[in-house]
Amino acid sequence: MSATTVTTSRTVSTPERRRKGYDWGLTRTYIAAVVILVWCLAPFYWMVVTAFRDVGFTFDPTFFFTHVTLDNFRTVFDTSLGNHFAQNLLNSFIVAGITTLVALVVGVFAAYALARLNFRFKFAVMGFILGASMFPGVALVTPLFQLFTNIGWMGTYQALIIPDISFALPLTVYTLTSFFREMPWELEESARIDGCTQGQAFRKVILPLAAPATFTTAILAFISAWNEFLIASQLSSDQTKTVTVAIASFAGSQPHVEPYTAVMAAGTIVTIPLVVLVLVFQRKIVAGLTAGAVK
Incomplete structure (x- = not known):
């Protein structure tokens, strides 16, 4: 009877001790990962937001999509402007x-x-x-x-x-x-x-x-x-x-105006092949690792 009591107390006390101590190390890891992710992706996010904005609102700073237009992407491929x-x-x-x-x-x-x-x-x-x-x-x-x-x-x-x-x-x-x-x-x-x-x-x-x-x-x-x-x-x-x-x-649609939005649109287009390439090669990397392990 006493052995059963001791075993039960040990079984109950171990999870209780685990619940008492909060894993702050894991929380700090998640916070650091989020900070690094935001720091690295912020320039790309700003580039995409600016690429979809109207040229007249270039110097109106905002982190949200406002005055959305596709004219910048048309300007990028407009050969009449010399592009x-x-x-x-x-x-x-x-x-x-x-x-x-x-x-x-x-x-x-x-x-x-x-x-x-x-x-x-x-x-x-x-x-x-x-x-x-x-x-x-x-x-x-x-x-x-x-x-x-x-x-x-x-x-x-x-x-x-x-x-x-x-x-x-x-x-x-x-x-x-x-x-x-x-x-x-x-x-x-x-x-x-x-x-x-x-x-x-x-x-x-x-x-x-x-x-x-x-x-x-x-x-x-x-x-x-x-x-x-x-x-x-x-x-x-x-x-x-x-x-x-x-x-x-680059040349913009308006003379004597620096085409910031068109440049951002071109940067967005240039980034897309790299992102797609990395995703495709990541799948091949996983497949190569699995094939090597099986062999």
Whole structure:
């Protein structure tokens, strides 16, 4: 009887002690998350609100949708004003897409070699790659301008893609090298024992398991090339101008008036592909993680 009483008292007292102590740590975590979320999304919210406002109410500050209109989005695509935003979007997709593809293909092989193979000066090569990524882009504008002018590449797609690859490739190599280095060697050794060559083991075992890191790196490389402004502003022409350069030289529907609302509308349009891309790649990342776990 006494043992039953002691057991019952212990069973009742444990939840009571848990209810007495409030988890303030979890509350602080939620508050911090909300503050960070509001801080990060406030500029984007202000951009969307301004994009839908009438041009006459630009300097009337408010955090709510008032005087809503779609004229700003029509102005963005109005070719009679000198805006060629549809072509600029296509140019950005071409430059960012090719940059991401080339950086990913080269970066996968380079990262695998740096992480899994033993050769001389491996750490020196990695240090050189990281050093190249820290070189200031503004110092490259004048040499690139002179180089591409001499070879007749000024205003072409390759004049924009090649510098973007040089910026995206170090990030790609560094990210994938860290991922390949953490993968267990036993996976590759098992494939070699089963009769695979090193290339087959890389293609059939390592690459499928590296899908999450590959898609994440692709997102970072695409966003970096999509948002690039400095090189594109100096090396592009009217036919190859990207969206970041086009927004800076927008023309509004009213003369001698800075088209703030049209610029915000263009910024909203430019942000949409990045958001969609991240959502699509997040699904692929989860699928890659699940496939690797099952295999």
